Amino acid sequence: xxxxxxxxxSSFELLGLGECGWGDTLLLGLGNSxxxxxxxxxxxxxxGVAGAFGKLYGGxxxxxxxxxxxxxxxxxxxxxxxxxxxxxxxGLVNEVLVAMGRETIVLPQFLTGVVVLAFVQGAYQTxxxxxxxxxVPHGQIEAARAMGMxxxxxxxxxxxxxxxxxxxxxxxxxxxxxxxxxxxLAVIGFAELTKATYQASxxxxxxxxxxxxxxALYLVISLVSIYGFGRIEKWARRGQRDVRG
Amino acid sequence: MEGFWKPHRVVMAxxxxxxxxxAVIYGRWDWLANPKYQLLLVKxxxxxxxxxxxxxxxxxxxxIPIGLAQAVGPWYLxxxxxxxxxxxxxxxxxxxxxxxxxxxxxxxxxTWVQKSELWPILRQAWPYAVVALSxxxxxxxxxxxxxxxxxxxxxxxxxxKAMGIPRFTxxxxxxxxxALQRVLPTIGGETVLQLKSTPxxxxxxxxxxxxxxxxxxxxxxxxxxxxxxxxxxxMCLTGLIVLLxxxxxxxxxxxxx
Numbered sequence: 001x002x003x004x005x006x007x008x009x010s011s012f013e014l015l016g017l018g019e020c021g022w023g024d025t026l027l028l029g030l031g032n033s034x035x036x037x038x039x040x041x042x043x044x045x046x047x048g049v050a051g052a053f054g055k056l057y058g059g060x061x062x063x064x065x066x067x068x069x070x071x072x073x074x075x076x077x078x079x080x081x082x083x084x085x086x087x088x089x090x091g092l093v094n095e096v097l098v099a100m101g102r103e104t105i106v107l108p109q110f111l112t113g114v115v116v117l118a119f120v121q122g123a124y125q126t127x128x129x130x131x132x133x134x135x136v137p138h139g140q141i142e143a144a145r146a147m148g149m150x151x152x153x154x155x156x157x158x159x160x161x162x163x164x165x166x167x168x169x170x171x172x173x174x175x176x177x178x179x180x181x182x183x184x185l186a187v188i189g190f191a192e193l194t195k196a197t198y199q200a201s202x203x204x205x206x207x208x209x210x211x212x213x214x215x216a217l218y219l220v221i222s223l224v225s226i227y228g229f230g231r232i233e234k235w236a237r238r239g240q241r242d243v244r245g
Numbered sequence: 246m247e248g249f250w251k252p253h254r255v256v257m258a259x260x261x262x263x264x265x266x267x268a269v270i271y272g273r274w275d276w277l278a279n280p281k282y283q284l285l286l287v288k289x290x291x292x293x294x295x296x297x298x299x300x301x302x303x304x305x306x307x308x309i310p311i312g313l314a315q316a317v318g319p320w321y322l323x324x325x326x327x328x329x330x331x332x333x334x335x336x337x338x339x340x341x342x343x344x345x346x347x348x349x350x351x352x353x354x355x356t357w358v359q360k361s362e363l364w365p366i367l368r369q370a371w372p373y374a375v376v377a378l379s380x381x382x383x384x385x386x387x388x389x390x391x392x393x394x395x396x397x398x399x400x401x402x403x404x405x406k407a408m409g410i411p412r413f414t415x416x417x418x419x420x421x422x423x424a425l426q427r428v429l430p431t432i433g434g435e436t437v438l439q440l441k442s443t444p445x446x447x448x449x450x451x452x453x454x455x456x457x458x459x460x461x462x463x464x465x466x467x468x469x470x471x472x473x474x475x476x477x478x479x480m481c482l483t484g485l486i487v488l489l490x491x492x493x494x495x496x497x498x499x500x501x502x
Binding site: 060061064065072074075076077078079080081083084087088176180181182183184186187194197198201202205207208211212214215218219221222223 | 251253254257331332334335336337338339340341343344347348351437440441442443444445448455468469472473475476479480483484
């Protein structure tokens with residue numbers, strides 16, 4: 001099917017699915033953005049938990065290493081970190097593979113993007129989780145220790161349930177950051193929503209069709225997330241006294 | 246500094262210095278001696294600082310009415326202010342920059358703007374950069390200022406009113422200073438974030454520090470070294486901002502311990 005010239009298409013046709021529209025390109029980009037954000041956020045949460053416990057309960061070397069990690073990551077622009085890691089991570093992986101006597105591989109862009117963003121997310125999540133753990137009343141942890149709980153059990157039964165309510169607002173903000181940071185991967189050429197929007201609008205010159213549409217998509221993610229995290233916080237604070245009185 | 250140099254820290258510092266020494270010895274740094282790149286770097290760093298300062302200042306000026314409208318304004322002012330903040334905070338900055346530069350920029354050629362006196366300015370990239378970053382600051386800080394205005398104790402304003410201070414003077418002398426003092430640490434953090442968003446402008450041909458490093462990498466085919474220098478420069482600038490705001494905070498008298 002031959003498409004009419006771009007200038008004859010309406011905004012709805014441009015945004016539509018199928019051959020003449022760019023709707024599927026945008027939706028594919030949106031899917032990529034969400035997948036990367038989810039992956040980076042989950043991996044970053046792992047790093048954050050490890051970092052927070054390391055910072056609070058680790059030995060002197062662990063504490064200092066965690067401090068260096070969070071300070072460095074938070075002082076350097078995400079774009080610079082993404083670029084450094086984007087070249088460094090595949091290089092390192094391949095060097096390890098060569099040292100093990102295997103052949104070098106080309107890392108999928110998707111995986112690299114997730115790892116890079118998770119590295120950044122991890123630093124911020126470390127700080128949020130550390131603050132949340134510190135806000136857990138110390139007596140609770142002491143009591144658990146006095147009952148003879150192992151450190152792992154204390155973390156699972158006492159610290160995690162009590163810190164959740166404190167951590168949810170900060171973690172919610174970081175999730176919003178994660179969804180917006182996926183846009184940075186457009187700069188290294190990854191086909192997520194911002195890059196897809198750029199391509200669609202650069203080809204058709206319909207800037208004021210595609211950018212508002214993509215912004216609406218980001219906004220929907222944000223608003224749904226804000227609502228979702230609000231619900232989670234309400235759930236995490238169940239049984240707590242309302243301090244507003 | 247007493248108690249900082251524990252044995253493990255001495256070892257870690259030595260390892261850190263060793264890594265730096267390795268990078269200096271084995272890396273390729275000859276391009277740093279090239280006066281062309283030196284000049285580009287100095288200009289780029291200056292541009293990064295200039296953009297951070299100017300957009301923070303313009304954005305804060307916009308943020309004050311936006312925050313005020315949300316805190317105490319009537320609904321027809323509060324609603325648009327809230328929508329503006331939500332849109333700015335809910336969409337990626339990169340997309341806002343591209344919408345302004347490619348979108349708005351594409352509207353002007355062929356219209357009266359092209360023949361007007363403004364065209365030599367509007368055909369460059371920096372006006373769009375300044376507008377995009379300032380609006381971003383206005384959106385984020387508008388939300389911060391909303392909380393700040395609300396957090397000033399009501400008794401302060403009532404006392405001012407009782408003293409017969411006119412409304413604008415009350416705002417200028419009592420409400421705004423106390424609100425700003427409360428959010429000074431937050432604004433310090435936001436300034437660091439603002440510095441860290443300036444590299445996004447390299448995508449619309451602004452030659453700030455990040456773009457200069459990219460140019461050097463393209464010219465010399467050196468991959469890592471310019472990026473490492475870039476990270477170092479941004480760390481120094483971040484440190485500078487943190488110190489500056491610590492000094493600001495020390496200037497304002499505060500009785501809260």
